[in-house]
Amino acid sequence: MPTGTAIRDPREQLFEAAERILLRDGPSALTSRAVTTEAGCAKGVLHRHFADFDAFLAELVLDRVARIDTQAAALRDRAGTGAVADHLTGALTDLFGSVAVAMVGLVTSRDDLRARLRRTTPTGIPVLTEATAMIAGYLTTERELGRIAADADVDTLAPTLIGTGHMLFADRKGTPPQADAVRKVVTAVIAGAVREVPVPR
Structure with missing residues (x-):
């Protein structure tokens, strides 16, 4: 990545992705894979920042x-x-x-x-x-x-x-x-x- 380019906060990026899924497809569509795919990042990114998917959802709320x-x-x-x-x-x-x-x-x-x-x-x-x-x-x-x-x-x-x-x-x-x-x-x-x-x- 070029020097000086800001890296978005991955937590907020994941939260925003989860919100888009919620609004578009409802709670049943919310999975860790769906969130990371929507956010355009590897699945491991979510697990680096949260203990598990329920921990992610709790922090989102x-x-x-x-x-x-x-x-x-x-x-x-x-x-x-x-x-x-x-x-x-x-x-x-x-x-x-x-x-x-x-x-x-x-x-x-x-x-x-x-x-x-x-x-x-x-x-x-x-x-x-x-x-x-x-x-x-x-x-x-x-x-x-x-x-x-x-x-x-x-x-x-x-x-x-x-x-x-x-x-x-x-x-x-x-x-x-x-x-x-x-x-x-x-x-x-x-x-x-x-x-x-x-x-x-």
Whole structure:
């Protein structure tokens, strides 16, 4: 390789390849050979960086879960501005319009992977659990700011929004729902809790 040419991070290259397979062909198509072939590298590359394929899959899920933390911080920063329903609609669309739905399918389809992930997510389903915490954190901040009713049960609203959002986006072969459809559901779920003055759209 010529001097000065950057070598891509092989872990990220493998993660990206796995995501493409997940989105295109679903969890059942995800094998170590499929990943290395998709990534354009030798099969040994995966085993040099991960103890086994389940370890690779666990790291893939945890890497993507970490991205939810970044999204959660950005969502909390929007509290007190704009419309709560718009922020929630954007958050659900960003979350489920990505590879997150496929990740949930991967986790629920592999017992060994789920067992490994129990070490970091002892309850619930990884990705959905962190996403629920993201929404709950945002709603809590809005409640503190008085834009959500003081008696609003954010611990019920958050999983309701995540569960509904997941159902809307779950058909990976279909056309993703339009923003208006997502917003309609969000508005219905939070209707009794919002106390904000409507912001002109």
